[in-house]
Every structure is written in C-alpha cells, then in structure tokens.
Amino acid sequence: MTSAAPTKYSREWVDGAASLxxxxxxxxxTERVYFDLEADSMHHYFAKVCLMQILADGGCYIVDPLVKLDLKPLLSALAKKPLVLHGADYDLRMLYQQYGFRPKSVFDTMIAAQLLGRSAFGLAALVKEAFGITLGKEAQKADWSRRxxxxxxxxxxxxxxFYLPGLHQTLEQELDAKGRLDWHRxxxxxLVRATERIRETDPDMAWRVSGSAKxxxxxxxxxxxxxxxxxxIAREQDIPGYKILPSDVLLRFAEGVPVEGLPDQIPRLPSRLGAELRNGFLQAFEEAIQSDPKSWPKPLPPPRKPVKSPHPDLLADLKKARDQVAAGLHLDPSLLAPKAVLLSVALTGVSAPESVREAAQWMHWQENLLLEPWLQAAQRYQKPRSP
Structure with a gap:
C-alpha cells in the first residue's frame, strides 16, 4: 500500500559561514534530523565525507565539508538530536573516523524494515513500497568530490x-504495533557502538588477495x-588501487611464477598505464622473484578445524529451534542468531544460561526470544543429576 508522495523541501547549498x-x-x-551523506571511496584512496544532507526545520541543507568551514557547531548540534538514517553503518563510521562524531540516538530505517520481516529492505525497495516511486541508480557511482x-x-x-520522514513514521508505527520498538532501539x-570501533588492517594480510591462498x-x-x-602509486595519486591495476592481473602474474628460473611468459599490462608505470610493475615483479628466498613470505597455515560440539546433533537442534521462532515472527533467522552465534553456543553444551549468554553476546530481545527454547532443546543432552 502506497502513501502520499513525499514533501519536496527547499534546498540550500551550505559552503559559507552564513549558510552554515x-x-x-x-x-x-527541530525535534529530530533526517540525515544522509555521500563519500568518495569509489574514486579516491583516502575516502572522505563529501556531502552531508540534513533535513531539519522544513528545509534540506546540503553541507559541503570540502570547503574550509568549521563544522564543530553543526556536529555539536547534530549530536544533541535523534537522527533518522537508512543503512547508517557506513555513514556513522565515516563520521566517527573523520570527525569523532557520536550521535545521541539513531533510527535506522533499514534495521526497522528487517525487524518487521521485509525481505527487501534497501532504500529503493522501501521507497517503491511506501510511495510507488522508482529511484534511479545513475548517481550511485558518482564522484561526490567533484566541484x-x-x-x-x-x-x-x-x-x-525527503523520503525519510514518511518511512520513519510508517516503520515506527509498525514496530510499535508489533511490540518490536524496543528491539529496534x-x-x-x-550499531552505534559497533561503528565506534576502528577496523585495523593487518599489514601481512592486506596484500593476500582472494585467490592467493594456495x-x-x-x-x-x-x-x-x-x-x-x-x-x-594509489596513495600518491589518491585513487583506489583497483583503478590502477585490478587484483586479478596481479594474481595472473604470480600464478605464472615457476619454482625456479624465469617464467616462460608473463601477462601483458594494459597500455593505459603508460610506459613508466608498466616498467615499475615489471621491475617490482622481477626483483621479487630474484630476491633472497629467506625474505619470501610464507603461506598462511590451513584454517584450524572447527572445534566440535560436545553433542553432534546439538547444533542442528539449536538451529531448528531458532528457525521455528523466526518463522513464527516472519523474520530472517539470522537476525535472531547468525551462524557464528549458533556455533559458539553449541560449543558450550547449553548447560547453563550464563554460559549461553556469554557465548551468544546477545541483545536483550534476542535472548528473550531464544534462551528458553535453546535450553529446552538441549535438555536431552544433559546428564541427569545424581540423587
């Protein structure tokens, strides 16, 4: 069922002190702020926030962070208001990493749709369902750093x-009607806590691209x-590495390296690179395969075999109990407990609530749904107590 078309708000470009x-x-x-941002990770090595779209007090303010403006007053004001976003994970990570920004609270319309059992929960799908409007895809790969x-x-x-106020109202009402508003909060x-954790890159793993394990x-x-x-080169030119040379080309060079001696033939590098870059790649390749074997990296050890559950059928029983609860709620089972949680909990033997909680690292709403069904499912594996 579609709602009325969303309001088209006035728009102001913010690139100076007065507009800021x-x-x-x-x-x-305003009571709450509807927020979105655009970054340039597809076009630059060093990703940065290129636009902030802020719908507040009846107007849409498109803030240009690339000009020399002091954004502290704006970020301070935003931090005091509830924010409504769609798919907030990336946006919040960018804001935290670039500005140290922490929101007061967040209403993520994508999480809301998932908790309501929507199978299609992207913004385009929700806008189509709510307003009957098809969003274009032509700007999804745009370079937002252009000026x-x-x-x-x-x-x-x-x-x-513009779509967020209507989506927020509809989804919040549905969550409330189903008793899932606390789940969403x-x-x-x-999510906010998770986006404040910086993901460190292991320098010994970054270059081990997919396909190089053997x-x-x-x-x-x-x-x-x-x-x-x-x-x-990518850092010097501030462009993504794959735009210089895709990783599959690097793999083809490495695949052709023999145990000793020089390869019979090597892949051709694209002419668009120019002679200097092509020579640089070839020199790096030749120097590497002729280097001291003591300096060569070692293959990664094979992955450790997963620890087996104390009861072979317990994992299947936990999965069955989870799936039954999820089906009754018309939810994706992984929202209640993803595979990693199933495995972690099965290893405990599910003998006591405390060990299950520690292994699952649940949110309260997940625990309320699954703890008792899992304890019941595991009862037949418990040893009877001695009289």
Missing amino acids: KRAVAAVEK PLPADLLDYAAQDT ESCAA FRPRQLVALKAMWNFREN
Whole structure:
C-alpha cells in the first residue's frame, strides 16, 4: 500500500559561514534530523565525507565539508538530536573516523524494515513500497568530490532525505504495533557502538588477495611486491588501487611464477598505464622473484578445524529451534542468531544460561526470544543429576 508522495523541501547549498549558521539554527530548532551523506571511496584512496544532507526545520541543507568551514557547531548540534538514517553503518563510521562524531540516538530505517520481516529492505525497495516511486541508480557511482556538482547530483543527494520522514513514521508505527520498538532501539544502539570501533588492517594480510591462498612462497613474494607498488602509486595519486591495476592481473602474474628460473611468459599490462608505470610493475615483479628466498613470505597455515560440539546433533537442534521462532515472527533467522552465534553456543553444551549468554553476546530481545527454547532443546543432552 502506497502513501502520499513525499514533501519536496527547499534546498540550500551550505559552503559559507552564513549558510552554515542557518543550518545550525535549523538543527537546533527541530525535534529530530533526517540525515544522509555521500563519500568518495569509489574514486579516491583516502575516502572522505563529501556531502552531508540534513533535513531539519522544513528545509534540506546540503553541507559541503570540502570547503574550509568549521563544522564543530553543526556536529555539536547534530549530536544533541535523534537522527533518522537508512543503512547508517557506513555513514556513522565515516563520521566517527573523520570527525569523532557520536550521535545521541539513531533510527535506522533499514534495521526497522528487517525487524518487521521485509525481505527487501534497501532504500529503493522501501521507497517503491511506501510511495510507488522508482529511484534511479545513475548517481550511485558518482564522484561526490567533484566541484561544482551538477544540479542532477544535488537533486539526487537531497531527495534521499525527503523520503525519510514518511518511512520513519510508517516503520515506527509498525514496530510499535508489533511490540518490536524496543528491539529496534536496542539494535540501533548496538550499531552505534559497533561503528565506534576502528577496523585495523593487518599489514601481512592486506596484500593476500582472494585467490592467493594456495600460492607458493615465490609466487607470494611476486604478488606482494606488485601489490605494494600499486598501493604506493594509489596513495600518491589518491585513487583506489583497483583503478590502477585490478587484483586479478596481479594474481595472473604470480600464478605464472615457476619454482625456479624465469617464467616462460608473463601477462601483458594494459597500455593505459603508460610506459613508466608498466616498467615499475615489471621491475617490482622481477626483483621479487630474484630476491633472497629467506625474505619470501610464507603461506598462511590451513584454517584450524572447527572445534566440535560436545553433542553432534546439538547444533542442528539449536538451529531448528531458532528457525521455528523466526518463522513464527516472519523474520530472517539470522537476525535472531547468525551462524557464528549458533556455533559458539553449541560449543558450550547449553548447560547453563550464563554460559549461553556469554557465548551468544546477545541483545536483550534476542535472548528473550531464544534462551528458553535453546535450553529446552538441549535438555536431552544433559546428564541427569545424581540423587
């Protein structure tokens, strides 16, 4: 069932002190803020926030963070208001990493749709369902760091926030009617905490691209050398590494490295790279395969065999109990407990609530749904107590 078309709000481009002051005032006057942002990770090595779209007090303020503005007053005002976003994970991570921003609270419309049992929960699917409007995809791969931004991109950026008030109202009412509003609040709070954890990259793993697991050490040193050369160029030029040379080309070079001697033939590098870059890649490759074997990286050890549950059928019984609860609620079972949680809990033997809680690391609503069914499912595996 579709709702009325969303309101088209006035739009203001914020790139100076006066317009920024108006945006801050609008945020301070409003009860909640509808928020979106655009970044440039597809076009630059060092990803950054390129736009902030802020729907507040009846207007949409499109903030340009790339100009030299002091955004502290705006971020401070935003931190005091509930934010409504769709798919907030990436946006909150970018805001935290770039500005140290922590929101007061978040209403994520994607999480809401998932907790209501929607099988299609992307923004386009929700907008189509709620308003009967088909969103275009032409701007999804746009370079948001371009200046000036064309009018069609500004329209695209602004319109995403236009749909959020209607989606928020509808989804919040549905959650409340189903008694799942607290589930959503807890899930959004957990998301905020998760986005404040910085994901560190292991330097010994970054270059081990998919498809290299079975390479010999001499093949690995060739891959690592070419990958490092590519990343250095990518950092210097501030473009993603894959745009310089895709990883599958690096893999083809490494695959052709023999146990000893030189390869009979090597893949061709694309002419678009230019002679200097092509020579750089080839030099890195040749120096690597002729380097001291003592310096070659070692293959990763095979993955450890998973620890077996004390009861072979317990995992299947836990999964069956989870799936039954999820089916009754018309939810994706993984929302209640993903596979990793199933495995972790099965290893405990499910003999006591405390061990299950520690293994599952549940939110309260998940525990309330699954703890008792799992304890019951595991009863037949427990040893009877001695009299």
